[in-house]
Amino acid sequence: MNNKILCLSAALILTVVSCKDDKTADVTASTETVNTYTGTPMSDEYDAKIDSIVGQMTLEEKIGLLHGYSMFTNEGVERLGVPEVHMADGPLGIREELQRMSWAPLGLDNDFATYYPAGAGLSAAWSPELAHTFGRSIGEEARARGKDVLLAPAFNIIRTPLGGRTYEYMTEDPFLNKTLIVPYVVGVQENNVAACIKHYAANNQETNRGTVDVLMDERTLREIYLPAFHDAVVKANAYSVMGAYNKFRGDYLCENRYMLQNILRDEWGFKGVVISDWDAVHTTKKALEAGTDLEMGTNAPSFSEFWFANPLLKAVKEGTVSEAEVDKHAKRILKLLFNVKAMGNTDSRAKGSLATEAHYKDAYNIAAESVVLLKNNENLLPLNTKEVKSIAVIGANATAKHSQGGFGAGVKTKREVTPLEALKAKLPQSVTINYAEGYKTLFKPKKEMKFGEVTQEAKETITDLDPAMVTEAVEAAKKSDVVVLFVGANRDYETEASDRIDLSLPFGQEKLIAAVKAANPKTIVVFVAGAPYDINSVEKENSTIVWSWYNGSEGGNALADILLGTVNPSGKLPWTMPKQLADSPAHATNSFPGTESVTYKEGILIGYRWFDTKNVEPLYPFGYGLSYSTFKLENAKADKKSYKEDDTITVTVDVKNTGKQDGKEVVQLYVSKAESAVERAAKELKGFNKVMIKAGNTEKVNIKVPVKELAYYDENSKGWVVEKGNYTFKLGNSSKNITQEVTVNVE
Ligand code: BGC
Numbered sequence: 001m002n003n004k005i006l007c008l009s010a011a012l013i014l015t016v017v018s019c020k021d022d023k024t025a026d027v028t029a030s031t032e033t034v035n036t037y038t039g040t041p042m043s044d045e046y047d048a049k050i051d052s053i054v055g056q057m058t059l060e061e062k063i064g065l066l067h068g069y070s071m072f073t074n075e076g077v078e079r080l081g082v083p084e085v086h087m088a089d090g091p092l093g094i095r096e097e098l099q100r101m102s103w104a105p106l107g108l109d110n111d112f113a114t115y116y117p118a119g120a121g122l123s124a125a126w127s128p129e130l131a132h133t134f135g136r137s138i139g140e141e142a143r144a145r146g147k148d149v150l151l152a153p154a155f156n157i158i159r160t161p162l163g164g165r166t167y168e169y170m171t172e173d174p175f176l177n178k179t180l181i182v183p184y185v186v187g188v189q190e191n192n193v194a195a196c197i198k199h200y201a202a203n204n205q206e207t208n209r210g211t212v213d214v215l216m217d218e219r220t221l222r223e224i225y226l227p228a229f230h231d232a233v234v235k236a237n238a239y240s241v242m243g244a245y246n247k248f249r250g251d252y253l254c255e256n257r258y259m260l261q262n263i264l265r266d267e268w269g270f271k272g273v274v275i276s277d278w279d280a281v282h283t284t285k286k287a288l289e290a291g292t293d294l295e296m297g298t299n300a301p302s303f304s305e306f307w308f309a310n311p312l313l314k315a316v317k318e319g320t321v322s323e324a325e326v327d328k329h330a331k332r333i334l335k336l337l338f339n340v341k342a343m344g345n346t347d348s349r350a351k352g353s354l355a356t357e358a359h360y361k362d363a364y365n366i367a368a369e370s371v372v373l374l375k376n377n378e379n380l381l382p383l384n385t386k387e388v389k390s391i392a393v394i395g396a397n398a399t400a401k402h403s404q405g406g407f408g409a410g411v412k413t414k415r416e417v418t419p420l421e422a423l424k425a426k427l428p429q430s431v432t433i434n435y436a437e438g439y440k441t442l443f444k445p446k447k448e449m450k451f452g453e454v455t456q457e458a459k460e461t462i463t464d465l466d467p468a469m470v471t472e473a474v475e476a477a478k479k480s481d482v483v484v485l486f487v488g489a490n491r492d493y494e495t496e497a498s499d500r501i502d503l504s505l506p507f508g509q510e511k512l513i514a515a516v517k518a519a520n521p522k523t524i525v526v527f528v529a530g531a532p533y534d535i536n537s538v539e540k541e542n543s544t545i546v547w548s549w550y551n552g553s554e555g556g557n558a559l560a561d562i563l564l565g566t567v568n569p570s571g572k573l574p575w576t577m578p579k580q581l582a583d584s585p586a587h588a589t590n591s592f593p594g595t596e597s598v599t600y601k602e603g604i605l606i607g608y609r610w611f612d613t614k615n616v617e618p619l620y621p622f623g624y625g626l627s628y629s630t631f632k633l634e635n636a637k638a639d640k641k642s643y644k645e646d647d648t649i650t651v652t653v654d655v656k657n658t659g660k661q662d663g664k665e666v667v668q669l670y671v672s673k674a675e676s677a678v679e680r681a682a683k684e685l686k687g688f689n690k691v692m693i694k695a696g697n698t699e700k701v702n703i704k705v706p707v708k709e710l711a712y713y714d715e716n717s718k719g720w721v722v723e724k725g726n727y728t729f730k731l732g733n734s735s736k737n738i739t740q741e742v743t744v745n746v747e
Contacts, residue, residue, distance in 0.1 A: 037132060037183040039237035042271045046338040050331050053080055059316060059323060062330040066288075067295045067308035070100035074294055074333070083148075083342055085294070085333060087196070087275070089408030091152040091168055092118050092550070094141045094354075096412035101299045105412075113141050114359040114553055115403040115413040117366045119154060120530045121549030123170040123180055123574035124625075125369035126666045126690050131180040135187025135195070137362040142193045143352025148342050149194045149240055149275070151408065153184050155228050156244075158531075158575050159204035159606060160586045160593075162500045167491075167530020167550055168409050170228075171574035172607030173622065175685045175709075177228040185236035191350045192340045194239035196275055197232045201225055201259060203244035206499045207593035210280075213247035216600035219678075222713035223604050230268060239272040239336050243292055245280045247597075251290070254280045260291030273336045284311045285321050293329040360415060360553050367551040367558035369664070369690075372571040373626040377543040380482065380524050382565025382628060390432040392476040393420050394516060395486035396441050396507075397528040402550040405491025415553040419486055419526070422560035434476040438485070438516070439465055439507045443492035456501045465508040470515050477519040484563065485516050488529035491550060499593065503534040503581050513538050526559065532577045539619060547573070565628060570664035570690065572625040572734065576608050576618045583618070585610035608735040609681035623668050623685070624734035629659025629695060633667065636731050636740035643746050645722050649705045651742055653731055657693040665733060666690045669703045671710060672728045678712050683735060686710070705729070707746055722746060 054062065057077060064075030065082070073084035089095040094113040097106040114137070116122075122134055135153070142150040154165065158172040171177050181197070188195040202214040202225050216225070232238045241264065243254035253259060254276045264270045279297035281287045284307045287295070295308035304310050315321040334343065341349035353359070373381065383391070398420040404410040424433060442462045477483045487509045494500070504510075514537070517523045524544040527535070528551075538545065546569075548559050561567040578584045585602035586592040588610070605613055608622035636653040643649055655667055667690075670683035687703035710727055711720035724746050732738035 037128065037186045038235055039186045039189050041237045042239060042335060042339050046335065046344060049344075050334045050338065053082065053334060054327055054330050056080055057330070059326065060313065062326050063309065063312050065330045065333045066293065066312065066326070067306040068297055068299070068303050070303075071098050071103065071299065081343065082334065083337065085149060085337065085342075086147045087149040087151055087296070088142060088145060088147045089151045091154045092116055092403070092409050092552070093138065093411035093413065094145050094147070094150075095408060095410060103298070111145065111412060112355055112414045113145070113411055114138075114355050114363055115411040115416055116363050117370055117552040117555065118167045118409070118530055118550040119170045120167050120574060121370040121551045122366055123176060124372055124549065124571040125366055126176070126572050126688060127369055128179055128183045130366045130369060132183035132187045133362050134366055135184035136190055137187070137359050139188035139191035139193050140350070140352040141354050141359065142188070143191045143350050144354035145352070147193055148337065148340050149196050150188055151196045151198065151242065152188070153181055153195065154198050155181050156199055156201070156203050157225055157606065159600070160499070161503060161532035161575070161578060161581065161584055162592070163204060163531065164206040164495050164497060164499045166575075167494045168406065168496070172576065173574070173685050174224050174227040176574060176688070178231040179688075181228045181232050182236045185232050185238045189237070189239065191352055194272070194336055194340050195232075195236075196240040196242050197229060197238045198242035199244035199277055200241045200253065200264070201229055201244060202248050203246050203253070205593050205598070206497055208595070209245045211247070211596070212594060213250060213597035214600070215249060215597055217603060218715050219713045220600060220603045224606055226263070233264065233268045233270050239339060241270065241272065241274050243274055243276045243280055245277050252280070252282050252287070254292045255283055255287040255290045257290040265291065271332070271335065273332050281307045283307060284315050288312065288321060288325060288329065293332050355414065363552040364554035364558055367555050368561060368567045370549055370551065370571045371559060371562045371569050372547040372573055372624075373562070373569040374545040374547055374620055374624075375539070375543060376626055376628075380522055380544040381546070381563060383482065383563055385428055385431055385564065388431060388481045390434060390480040391423070391427070392434045392436065392480035392483040392520065393423060393486070394436045394438045394473045394476060394483060395512075396437055396439055397486035397488050397490075397526075398435070399437075400441070400490060400528070402491050402528070403553070406495045407497065409496065410491075413553055417554055417556035419556045419559050422556035423484075423563070426560050426564060434480050436469070436473040436476040438469055438473040438512050439509055440469070441490055441507050443490070443506065456498050462507050465512055470512060473512060474515055474519040477516045477523070480520065481522065483516055483520045483523040484526060485513060485523055486526050486528060487513060488527040489531075489533070494530050500531070503532060505533050505535070510537055514541065517541055524563070526563075532575060534580070535577070536579060536619060547571075565661075568628045568661050568663035569625065570627060570666065572623050572666050573620055574622070576611055576622045577620040579617065579619045583611070583616050604679070605681055609684065612682035612735065618736075621734045621736040623666070624736070625666075627659070627663045627665065629657050629661045629663040631665040631693065631733065632656045632658050633731055633733075633740045636729075636742045638729070638742050638744045641745060643707050643744060645707050645746070647707050649707060649744055651687070651703045651705065651729055651731070653701050653703075653740055654698050655691060655693055655701050656698040657695050660695050662692065662694045664690055664692045667701050667703065668732055668734065669705065670730045670735060670738070671705075672730060673710075673723065673725070674728070675725060676712075676723055678714075680712070683730060685735070710746065
């Protein structure tokens with residue numbers, strides 16, 4: 001095989017492509033690769049059989065399929081060979097087995113799983129290939145644990161930096177979101193497990209999530225909040241969708257005909273199962289007829305009292321809901337079971353595997369590409385272990401474990417390597433570690449609260465430092481050559497069911513950072529967190545800042561490898577870090593959190609779209625992240641001058657690694673349209689490509705942009721419109737650092 005063929009075939013699998021002796025070798029774009037990820041559509045081949053099985057069922061049996069019968073299953077029909085649908089959370093790994101009738105753990109010793117990086121970490125890696133790895137790997141675990149449906153991925157758009165699930169979700173950008181979600185879903189379903197994409201849709205806050213009515217214009221819905229759901233259904237063929245808690249335009253999402261029937265089924269052709277979020281159904285007839293198939297929730301007062309249980313039986317008997325309606329939903333559930341081989345061809349069903357070394361390696365690979373180097377002004381990083389003889393490792397996050405917490409996003413795992421453990425294992429013996437905890441963490445409810453009622457105000461927390469701990473930290477800092485200070489948040493502070501009240505760093509950490517920095521100017525501040533914080537003072541006073549995430553079983557190892565330079569950082573922020581909360585669009589427009597309703601007043605100008613269009617300086621922009629190398633973009637050009645609507649534009653740019661270390665860069669392509677019939681964001685991400693480039697080498701990088709991707713949603717014609725005229729493609733390595741421009745024309 002010649003070198004070029006080898007490179008191209010490798011590129012189909014990995015983004016890491018380096019063709020030593022061919023400096024301008026084409027690099028297959030990540031965005032090009034992702035378009036080749038398509039899932040298997042649901043097959044209709046079992047339909048006749050399904051009709052016959054449902055035909056043999058009693059009304060009670062059919063209704064049993066449509067509601068929770070234990071916390072994470074519906075009811076099967078044993079006499080007809082119909083198993084229960086086994087579901088499991090969640091996005092960070094397969095949740096431990098719970099009691100059938102309560103949220104209490106079952107206490108098994110065979111349900112330890114791999115803890116994978118949280119969504120924010122996965123998206124910071126900007127790699128569709130790693131998103132596929134993630135989906136495949138977690139799907140294997142779901143299968144090994146006997147699941148039919150994985151309640152993941154969770155990818156609601158990050159509208160406010162305060163969002164409690166920001167760490168669990170992916171990004172503020174719809175293009176990055178969909179580009180990662182498609183391969184994730186495909187990966188999960190390769191294992192004969194249905195992905196349940198959640199939470200459909202416009203579920204962007206935890207405050208009043210069970211009641212709030214979300215209002216936005218149609219264009220914003222289509223351009224910002226739906227694209228990833230659309231692609232997950234249309235391209236990845238997700239087999240199930242989770243209806244969200246909140247209302248949308250007056251109707252709960254689990255009884256929202258517009259969202260569940262008109263868009264999901266009629267427009268997108270969804271053939272799968274709509275599963276309610278837990279306790280998100282509020283009616284029988286309306287919810288069922290709108291399109292929810294399976295009502296799930298808490299066993300209170302009892303599963304038989306669920307809207308889709310006895311009340312449904314009564315409604316059918318009284319004639320307010322037809323039996324044909326029940327049949328329709330029962331058939332969808334059987335269709336899912338056949339399509340994941342839980343029925344029919346069960347012998348050929350994937351077996352999966354759980355918590356294997358290969359899965360830990362998957363988690364490591366994702367974590368290693370997700371860490372974001374925010375600042376390295378004095379080149380304290382990577383740590384030079386030849387010169388450094390002592391390191392102060394300070395901060396609760398050096399030893400904290402983050403796999404548990406966040407309701408459905410908790411993972412019971414045997415392996416979670418902390419940063420301190422990893423540094424101890426990886427540093428040469430000649431280096432002494434001086435450890436100090438630095439600060440205490442506490443964040444727990446002040447009183448017993450019901451599920452879904454938790455708010456930040458109702459928490460007991462620590463805001464002041466313990467002087468003795470500060471003294472200990474300062475002493476450790478003084479006697480060490482360099483300090484690595486692990487701060488940030490935890491999974492109590494950032495969690496489902498509550499949004500944060502502000503951006504401040506919890507537990508008095510800001511003061512600790514200042515004290516440690518004063519004691520030793522060679523301080524590297526490492527954040528472990530999943531959402532933006534106010535780090536202005538840290539930014540001002542410190543030369544070196546690293547951002548890591550709730551980063552999975554191997555998070556500590558990945559972080560240590562970045563600090564030691566074995567891995568060159570390549571993560572990029574998946575959201576904007578504002579200077580202050582009031583700069584963020586939902587807050588600048590005073591439209592968060594609302595009370596009974598919330599209107600998304602910023603419209604399409606979410607995240608960096610707002611900051612760029614309104615000329616507001618962020619602290620760190622979307623897409624930003626440094627490397628130990630530097631990269632230069634040159635000679636950007638498009639393959640033609642003029643394009644038609646069905647064309648695909650190929651933009652090529654030379655990317656030179658001008659540093660001394662091999663490394664990966666994420667080349668980002670944003671589009672701008674100067675003259676337009678509608679409001680346009682100053683920039684919109686429309687392509688990206690993460691590439692490995694050897695020190696001193698130049699790679700030609702392709703980014704493919706289908707012309708249709710340039711369309712806006714036209715509310716009048718209720719369709720997508722590609723405007724004619726000039727478009728400017730802006731290329732750079734963050735939404736702010738644009739160094740190349742190419743203008744193309746659409747005829
Ligand atoms: C969450 C879902 C989760 C479900 C079951 C809900 O509170 O919103 O994401 O899958 O609980 O644990």
